[in-house]
Amino acid sequence: MTLTLSLTLIALVLTCAIIQRVAGMGLGIVFAPYAVVLIGAHEGIMLANLLGGLVPMVMLPRVWSQIEWGKVLWLGLPAIAVMPGAAWLSSISPPAPLYLVVATLVLLSLVISVLLARVDTTVDGRPAQLATGVGIGLGTVLGGVGGPAATVYAVLSRWPALPMVATLQPLWILVSLVSFGSKWAWDDGQLPQMPWWVWTAMLASLVASVGLGELLQKRLGELGIHRLVIVLGFVGAALSLWTGVRLLLA
Numbered sequence: 148m149t150l151t152l153s154l155t156l157i158a159l160v161l162t163c164a165i166i167q168r169v170a171g172m173g174l175g176i177v178f179a180p181y182a183v184v185l186i187g188a189h190e191g192i193m194l195a196n197l198l199g200g201l202v203p204m205v206m207l208p209r210v211w212s213q214i215e216w217g218k219v220l221w222l223g224l225p226a227i228a229v230m231p232g233a234a235w236l237s238s239i240s241p242p243a244p245l246y247l248v249v250a251t252l253v254l255l256s257l258v259i260s261v262l263l264a265r266v267d268t269t270v271d272g273r274p275a276q277l278a279t280g281v282g283i284g285l286g287t288v289l290g291g292v293g294g295p296a297a298t299v300y301a302v303l304s305r306w307p308a309l310p311m312v313a314t315l316q317p318l319w320i321l322v323s324l325v326s327f328g329s330k331w332a333w334d335d336g337q338l339p340q341m342p343w344w345v346w347t348a349m350l351a352s353l354v355a356s357v358g359l360g361e362l363l364q365k366r367l368g369e370l371g372i373h374r375l376v377i378v379l380g381f382v383g384a385a386l387s388l389w390t391g392v393r394l395l396l397a
Contacts, residue, residue: 148186148339148340148341148342148345152185152186153341153342153345155185156182156185156186156341156345156349157345157348157349157352159177159178159181159182159185160178160198160349160352160353161352161355161356162177163177163178164198164202164205164352164353164356164360165356165359165360165363166360166375166379167202167203167206167356167360168206168312168356168357168359168360168361168363168364169312169360169363169364169367169372169375170312170372170375170376170379171297171311171312171313171314171315171316171376172294172297172298172315172319172376172379173202173294173379174195174198174199174202174319174323177379177382177386178195178198179191179192179195179292179387180292180386180387180389180390181386182194182195183390184390184393186339187339189242189330189337190337190338190339191339192330193327193330193331193337193338193339194338194339196287196323196324196326196327196330197323197327197338198323198349198353199287199319199322199323199326200319200320200323200324200327201350201353202319202353202356203315203316203317203319203320203323204320205353205354205356205357206316206357207316207317207320209357209361210312210313210316211313212313213309213310213312213313213314214310214313214314214316214317215310215313215314216314216317218276218314218318219314219317219318219321221273221276221277221280222276222279222280222283222297222300222318223280223317223318223321223322224280225277225278225280225281225284226280226281226283226284226287226293226318226321226322226325227284227321227322227325228281228284229281229284229285229288230284230287230288230322230325230326230329231329233284233285233288233289233329234288234326234329234330234332236289237288237289237330238330241394242391242394243391243392243394243395244391244395245289245391246289246387246388246390246391246394247388247391247392247395248289250292250384250385250387250388250390250391251388254381254384254385254388256282256295256296256299257295257298257299257377257381257384259299261302261377268303269303269304269305270303270304271303271304271305275300275303275304276300279296279297279299279300282295282296282299283296283297283318283322284322284326287322287323287326288326288329288330292384292386292387293319293322294379295381295384297315297318298376298377298379301373301376302373302376302377307369308369308372308373308376309369309372311376312364312372
């Protein structure tokens with residue numbers, strides 16, 4: 148691994164971890180598509196899944212009091228339930244079609260949710276949470292992007308920003324580590340070979356991101372955080388679509 152690539156990955160981890168502290172998501176949405184390009188599809192998603200579990204662990208003590216544990220349960224259980232099957236599917240299918248299908252469905256869902264958000268409509272309750280959990284589980288395993296499904300739910304349910312950010316952290320720990328284990332078991336996934344100092348710098352970036360992200364979160368406010376979440380959802384879906392097209396044409 149070259150020095151330029153190592154520094155790029157470290158900077159990307161820091162940026163995405165700061166975004167995650169502000170908006171509740173960032174590693175899966177932004178980091179995974181770029182990591183796939185930089186270090187390859189399987190290793191990129193494995194690294195995204197690992198970091199997707201570590202970043203929330205660092206954040207958890209700061210947001211513990213605002214976590215809505217009921218939503219963690221009803222979003223997390225269906226996500227876990229579909230992950231082994233999704234991991235098996237990813238192990239027997241070429242990655243490009245999977246990226247294209249996931250990204251297309253996510254983009255359509257985001258467009259519909261933003262349109263519905265303009266009218267006086269609120270979609271919440273157990274069915275919405277179960278469907279969101281399935282979307283998070285499938286997206287995390289198949290494309291490394293579970294965040295857009297959470298974005299759709301946040302928009303439709305009018306989820307307040309700070310409880311949303313807090314509640315998503317234990318959820319990401321759960322789904323990221325289950326996805327990591329499922330892919331390791333089904334398709335012999337492996338982490339990229341990186342020097343020890345790159346791993347150390349990434350971990351230091353995770354710690355630094357907590358304070359930096361909190362400063363930015365205070366400046367944005369409730370409306371700014373919700374807008375950032377919607378933008379991240381579209382960015383993640385678009386990047387996944389681009390990754391699928393790139394792999395298809397390769």
